[in-house]
Amino acid sequence: MEHFDKKAIDARVAAGFPLTDRWHNRFHLEMPFGLINDPNGLTYADGEYHIFYQWNPLGCEHKNKCWAHVRTRDFVHYSLPELSLWPSDEHDKDGCYSGCGFTEKGRVHVFYTCNAKNDGIRTPAQRFGTLQEDGSVEKGVIAVPDSPAGITGHFRDPYLFHRHGKRYFVIGAQADEQEPRGTVLIYEETKEGWKNLGELKTRLGHFGYMWECPNLLHFGAYDALIFCPQGLEAREFDRQNIYQAGYIAGHLSLDSLDMMQHSKFQELDHGFDFYAPQVFQHEGRHILLGWMGMPDKDDEYPTREKGWMFSLTLPRVLSLRQGHIYSRPARELKALRIEETAIDIDMDMEQNLTEQLFDGTEALLDLTLGKAQHISLTLAYGLETTVFSYDRTTQVMTIDRTGMKHGGRGVRRFKLFVDRMLSLQLFVDRTAVEAFFQHGEEVASMLVFPEKNIRPELRIHADAPLESVTGRLWELDSFHFTR
Known part of the structure; x- marks a missing residue:
C-alpha cells in the first residue's frame, strides 16, 4: 500500500496553482497533476458546497484512488483542492472508490466504497467518514462489510436518499450469473443496521454487465434513477461511447422494489467525454457534476504525457419534464461573464x-x-x-x-x-x-x-x-x- 503524505501532496497542489499549461482549462475543475475522475461526496454545509472527486495523486493510472476536496460558495470562487481521503487500512488498501456526501448537524459526512483485493478476490465494504477541520476525512464504521449473496465483488458507489422519514441507499452491482448482469440494490437503515431489501426491479432486462454510480432523484411525483451501464452495444443515435451515463424515470415503490411505469433508458449527455455523474439537492435544485473523461480510453487524452488527466463538468441544474431530464448550466456561472x-x-x-x-x-x-x-x-x-x-x-x-x-x-x-x-x-x-x-x-x-x-x-x-x-x-x- 502506498504512503500518502497529505501535507506534502497539498503543498505540491498549491504550488501548481494557478494552472498554466495551454491545455489546462480555466473554468473547469482540474488538478495540476494526477488523474481525476468521478465526482463524489457532493453536499452543502454552512453556506458552502463541498465537492469531492476521485484522484490519483501519484500518477495518471486508474489506481491509488483517493478523494480530493474543494469548497465553493458560488461555483466561481473555490478553495485550493486538497487530499481528503486516501487508502490507509485493510478495508480500502486498494482504493477509496466512489460514494456520496451528506450533512448532519452542520458536519459534512461521506459514505464510500472501500476496495480491498486479497489473492485476487475483491472485498467491497461500504464505510462512513466525517470531514475534519484539516480537510481530511476521519474514517468511521463499516456499514456493509461485503457484497451480499448473488452479487459479485463489483458492488460499489452507494448513494443515500430519504423516504417517509427513513434513510436508504442505492448501490451499483453485478448479479453473479452465468452471464453477469448489471443491477442496483436498495438498502434500508434499521435499528439493527443496514438491511439489503434486494434488487430494484425494472423493465430493462439484461442491460449490460455492470451498473455503476447510481443516483436516485425525486422530482415532485416522479423518481429518476441515474446510472452508468457497462456493456451496451452502440446504436445509430445513442449508446455510442464505450460506457453510458443515463436514466429511467418513473415511480419508485419501496414496497415492491419496483420502478413502476418507467421511461426507456435515455442518456444524460451525447458527447464523447461524460461519465459517472453525481447529483445532490439544495434549495429545491438538483445539481449535477460529471466526469469529463471516459474509462478505458486513456490513450485519447494527450495531457497524460504532461502529468495530468481529465476535468469535471460545469455544475448543471436538472429538471424533469414529461419523462425527460433537461440540463441547464447553474445560474451562478453567469458571474463568469x-x-x-x-x-x-x-x-x-x-x-x-x-x-x-x-x-x-x-x-x-x-x-x-x-x-x-x-x-x-x-x-x-x-x-x-x-x-x-x-x-x-x-x-x-x-x-x-x-x-x-x-x-x-x-x-x-x-x-x-x-x-x-x-x-x-x-x-x-x-x-x-x-x-x-x-x-x-x-x-x-x-x-x-x-x-x-x-x-x-x-x-x-x-x-x-x-x-x-x-x-x-x-x-x-x-x-x-x-x-
Whole structure:
C-alpha cells in the first residue's frame, strides 16, 4: 500500500496553482497533476458546497484512488483542492472508490466504497467518514462489510436518499450469473443496521454487465434513477461511447422494489467525454457534476504525457419534464461573464457567419432556420475543426471531431427535434467544450486538444439563408482559487 503524505501532496497542489499549461482549462475543475475522475461526496454545509472527486495523486493510472476536496460558495470562487481521503487500512488498501456526501448537524459526512483485493478476490465494504477541520476525512464504521449473496465483488458507489422519514441507499452491482448482469440494490437503515431489501426491479432486462454510480432523484411525483451501464452495444443515435451515463424515470415503490411505469433508458449527455455523474439537492435544485473523461480510453487524452488527466463538468441544474431530464448550466456561472467585451449578434438572411472567440467563451445563440435544411457550427482552431451539424430532414445532430489532430476523434449522432429555431448554449474552454441544445433538452460534453495555441473561431454555415441569427458571446473569467 502506498504512503500518502497529505501535507506534502497539498503543498505540491498549491504550488501548481494557478494552472498554466495551454491545455489546462480555466473554468473547469482540474488538478495540476494526477488523474481525476468521478465526482463524489457532493453536499452543502454552512453556506458552502463541498465537492469531492476521485484522484490519483501519484500518477495518471486508474489506481491509488483517493478523494480530493474543494469548497465553493458560488461555483466561481473555490478553495485550493486538497487530499481528503486516501487508502490507509485493510478495508480500502486498494482504493477509496466512489460514494456520496451528506450533512448532519452542520458536519459534512461521506459514505464510500472501500476496495480491498486479497489473492485476487475483491472485498467491497461500504464505510462512513466525517470531514475534519484539516480537510481530511476521519474514517468511521463499516456499514456493509461485503457484497451480499448473488452479487459479485463489483458492488460499489452507494448513494443515500430519504423516504417517509427513513434513510436508504442505492448501490451499483453485478448479479453473479452465468452471464453477469448489471443491477442496483436498495438498502434500508434499521435499528439493527443496514438491511439489503434486494434488487430494484425494472423493465430493462439484461442491460449490460455492470451498473455503476447510481443516483436516485425525486422530482415532485416522479423518481429518476441515474446510472452508468457497462456493456451496451452502440446504436445509430445513442449508446455510442464505450460506457453510458443515463436514466429511467418513473415511480419508485419501496414496497415492491419496483420502478413502476418507467421511461426507456435515455442518456444524460451525447458527447464523447461524460461519465459517472453525481447529483445532490439544495434549495429545491438538483445539481449535477460529471466526469469529463471516459474509462478505458486513456490513450485519447494527450495531457497524460504532461502529468495530468481529465476535468469535471460545469455544475448543471436538472429538471424533469414529461419523462425527460433537461440540463441547464447553474445560474451562478453567469458571474463568469465579462460584460465589457461581450459581442452581440443580430443578423438577418445570412448563410455564413464567422466570429473570433475568446480564450474562454460562452455563446448563447438562436438560429431561426427559415428555408435552411442543413446547418453547421464549426469550432475552428486554425486548420483543425470540431463541427456540430444539424439536418432538419432527419432531425439528427452530428458532432464530428475527426478534424482534430490530437486526442480522441470520431463522430457522435443523436436525435434532436427542432421546429423553427435551433437554440444553442456553448461553453468553450481551452480543451473542455459543453454544448446545451434547445434550452437543455440535450447536452454534449467533450474534450478537444488543439495543436496550436490559438483562440478558436466560430463559423456558422447553412445551405440557405437563415431567417435570423441572434445572441451574445461573452468572454468568461477563470475560476478563482484562494489559499
